[in-house]
Amino acid sequence: MLETEFCKVKLGNPTVLASGILGTSAELLIRAAENGAGAVTIKSIGPREREGHNNPTIFEWEHGLINAVGLSSEGYKEMEDVWEALKKCPVPVIASIYGANVQEFIEVAENVAKQKPAIVEANISCPNSEKHGQVFGCNIDASAEVISAVKKAVGEIPLIAKLTPQAPNIAEIAKACEAAGADAICAINTVAGMVINIEARKPVLHFKKGGLSGPAVKPVAVKCIWEIYEAVKIPILGVGGVSSGRDAIELMQAGASAIGIGSGVHFKGIDVFKKVCSEMEEWMNENGFANVKELVGIAHE
Amino acid sequence: MTPKMARIKKIAQETPSIRTFYLDLETDAKPGQFAMAWLPRVDEKPFTLTGTGNETAITVQEKGKFTKKMFELKEGNSIGIRGPFGKGFDFGGAKNACIVAGGCGAAPLLMLAEELKKRDVNLKIVLGARTGNECLFKERLKNTGEIYITTDDGSLGEKGFTTSVLERLLEKEKFDCVFGCGPEPMLVRVFELCEKFGAECQLNLERFMKCATGICGQCAIDEWLVCKDGPVFKSTQIRKMRDFGKFAMLKSAKKVSLQEYAQWRQK
Ligand SMILES: Cc1cc2nc3c(=O)[nH]c(=O)nc-3n(C[C@H](O)[C@H](O)[C@H](O)COP(=O)(O)OP(=O)(O)OC[C@H]3O[C@@H](n4cnc5c(N)ncnc54)[C@H](O)[C@@H]3O)c2cc1C
Ligand SMILES: Cc1cc2nc3c(=O)[nH]c(=O)nc-3n(C[C@H](O)[C@H](O)[C@H](O)COP(=O)(O)O)c2cc1C
Ligand code: FES
Numbered sequence: 001m002l003e004t005e006f007c008k009v010k011l012g013n014p015t016v017l018a019s020g021i022l023g024t025s026a027e028l029l030i031r032a033a034e035n036g037a038g039a040v041t042i043k044s045i046g047p048r049e050r051e052g053h054n055n056p057t058i059f060e061w062e063h064g065l066i067n068a069v070g071l072s073s074e075g076y077k078e079m080e081d082v083w084e085a086l087k088k089c090p091v092p093v094i095a096s097i098y099g100a101n102v103q104e105f106i107e108v109a110e111n112v113a114k115q116k117p118a119i120v121e122a123n124i125s126c127p128n129s130e131k132h133g134q135v136f137g138c139n140i141d142a143s144a145e146v147i148s149a150v151k152k153a154v155g156e157i158p159l160i161a162k163l164t165p166q167a168p169n170i171a172e173i174a175k176a177c178e179a180a181g182a183d184a185i186c187a188i189n190t191v192a193g194m195v196i197n198i199e200a201r202k203p204v205l206h207f208k209k210g211g212l213s214g215p216a217v218k219p220v221a222v223k224c225i226w227e228i229y230e231a232v233k234i235p236i237l238g239v240g241g242v243s244s245g246r247d248a249i250e251l252m253q254a255g256a257s258a259i260g261i262g263s264g265v266h267f268k269g270i271d272v273f274k275k276v277c278s279e280m281e282e283w284m285n286e287n288g289f290a291n292v293k294e295l296v297g298i299a300h301e
Numbered sequence: 302m303t304p305k306m307a308r309i310k311k312i313a314q315e316t317p318s319i320r321t322f323y324l325d326l327e328t329d330a331k332p333g334q335f336a337m338a339w340l341p342r343v344d345e346k347p348f349t350l351t352g353t354g355n356e357t358a359i360t361v362q363e364k365g366k367f368t369k370k371m372f373e374l375k376e377g378n379s380i381g382i383r384g385p386f387g388k389g390f391d392f393g394g395a396k397n398a399c400i401v402a403g404g405c406g407a408a409p410l411l412m413l414a415e416e417l418k419k420r421d422v423n424l425k426i427v428l429g430a431r432t433g434n435e436c437l438f439k440e441r442l443k444n445t446g447e448i449y450i451t452t453d454d455g456s457l458g459e460k461g462f463t464t465s466v467l468e469r470l471l472e473k474e475k476f477d478c479v480f481g482c483g484p485e486p487m488l489v490r491v492f493e494l495c496e497k498f499g500a501e502c503q504l505n506l507e508r509f510m511k512c513a514t515g516i517c518g519q520c521a522i523d524e525w526l527v528c529k530d531g532p533v534f535k536s537t538q539i540r541k542m543r544d545f546g547k548f549a550m551l552k553s554a555k556k557v558s559l560q561e562y563a564q565w566r567q568k
Pocket of ligand 1: 350361564
């Protein structure tokens with residue numbers, strides 16, 4: 001009932017471990033798969049080793065999480081052991097990549113493609129780093145340029161463009177990425193924000209600004225997915241605020257074909273994937289749906 | 302949770318290099334659980350909770366940048382606290398137990414020892430430190446059972462390692478559980494000895510942390526997360542660990558040898 005496909009890749013169910021959550025090692029990715037994830041995403045891989053920001057980097061606030069991890073990465077060169085261990089991963093592996101400029105994106109994409117991940121995801125949207133990402137994801141031409149370059153670099157491997165809700169017109173960016181060769185769109189990355197501790201009179205994140213995720217951003221994700229669904233033909237990986245079956249179904253009705261889960265791991269535990277799947281099945285049974293594919297975009301009808 | 306600013310009620314000098322900061326904050330911390338302590342504009346780091354209820358406290362050894370800043374704080378100043386986090390010690394059934402503490406590793410074991418004492422558990426404590434005056438919680442631990450002290454320089458108790466004493470104890474006695482915390486090479490030896498003598502053990506492990514709630518993947522030992530599945534792990538889990546005593550992740554998530562990890566911590 002939950003079997004589906006995304007970019008011609010077969011998935012046992014539509015839940016996907018989102019990038020940056022538990023994706024630091026093959027062992028953790030495999031553990032997420034064993035806990036029901038239909039596919040898993042490696043934490044965004046950069047051109048070279050990068051520590052990221054100082055702590056506090058992640059914490060929970062009243063309505064979700066905020067993070068400024070700062071794209072920490074061991075760099076693509078140091079990952080031989082990870083790729084080797086991932087051969088044992090029982091579900092498709094998505095490799096998320098980032099770079100500070102088009103050249104860096106190409107360098108990472110070419111090297112990551114050699115490892116034959118099921119899908120490559122270009123993170124053109126991370127708000128946590130002053131130089132990286134944001135400039136691409138907010139600008140139509142820059143998004144198109146980097147996606148077209150990465151698509152050339154990865155060849156036959158399907159490419160997802162991961163977008164930021166900070167873009168003034170996310171549907172236009174999605175259309176430009178589709179025209180540039182993207183095989184799918186992922187929406188959304190985190191929403192820029194800040195939390196101040198009023199007793200300390202200081203922003204809590206060491207980097208001060210960060211990205212919101214979890215329940216607070218779900219309506220933002222639903223709206224972005226809705227607009228993208230109306231603008232493009234390629235499938236959408238919906239991400240943002242999912243921690244129950246009902247959340248997942250809401251994003252699917254807006255137009256998502258598969259569902260990324262990040263903060264849900266914090267709120268529900270690593271078996272959030274299993275929980276979301278069984279809740280989806282229950283809802284589908286009660287409401288007369290035989291396959292998840294029937295849910296995609298039905299709120300538009 | 303968002304860090305809560307907690308006023309420092311009292312500072313106790315435990316040893317020349319270790320202080321306990323009692324906080325104006327109530328928690329239901331269990332032995333072995335930890336909190337993230339935040340110094341605005343400096344950093345945020347994990348520390349075992351060494352007291353619970355209205356005795357909630359952290360015990361800090363002066364080492365590097367963060368802890369030097371902690372040592373500048375006075376009673377009445379505040380620090381940010383997130384927690385309690387993690388799974389503490391499981392000591393339900395123990396009747397006859399042994400505690401092995403190396404250096405600052407006595408921190409999570411104090412509350413455990415006092416809890417075991419309340420339950421009339423027959424307890425042996427092996428407490429090791431570099432030198433005599435650095436033996437953390439010596440007096441309080443003495444009140445909970447029979448104590449054996451070892452020091453690197455022989456200035457107090459027996460000269461040598463905690464694990465030599467543990468070996469002798471295991472040779473003549475059967476423990477329901479051996480509880481340990483301290484430098485990882487010591488814990489590797491504790492585990493080997495427990496396996497050899499067929500004793501169950503629970504070890505409190507340490508890795509660099511970010512989220513402390515099991516989502517960032519920074520504190521991984523194989524597929525286990527020290528912050529969420531630990532920091533206390535049982536023999537059944539440790540037996541399956543390949544990284545224990547060998548590898549840890551740098552802040553970039555690059556996996557390196559424990560030696561390289563320790564050098565990075567020194568920077
Ligand atoms: C779950 C957990 C509980 C902890 N509980 C306590 C506690 O109760 N009390 C306490 O003082 N610390 C505790 N720590 C360690 C603490 O979080 C800091 O890493 C430590 O205080 C050093 O911080 P620093 O910035 O001052 O020193 P750093 O600049 O990080 O290091 C300075 C020196 O200390 C050494 N060092 C640093 N950290 C460690 C370590 N963890 N093990 C061995 N050597 C180390 C370095 O090699 C170097 O020589 C705990 C860690 C974890 C993960
Ligand atoms: C701690 C953390 C780290 C993240 N790191 C990345 C990353 O490296 N690359 C990326 O594309 N997205 C990253 N994200 C964004 C998530 O993949 C996801 O798009 C976002 O959190 C919204 O989904 P959620 O509400 O399910 O968490 C991160 C999110 C969190 C909470
Ligand atoms: S510190 Fe983030 S998973 Fe443990």
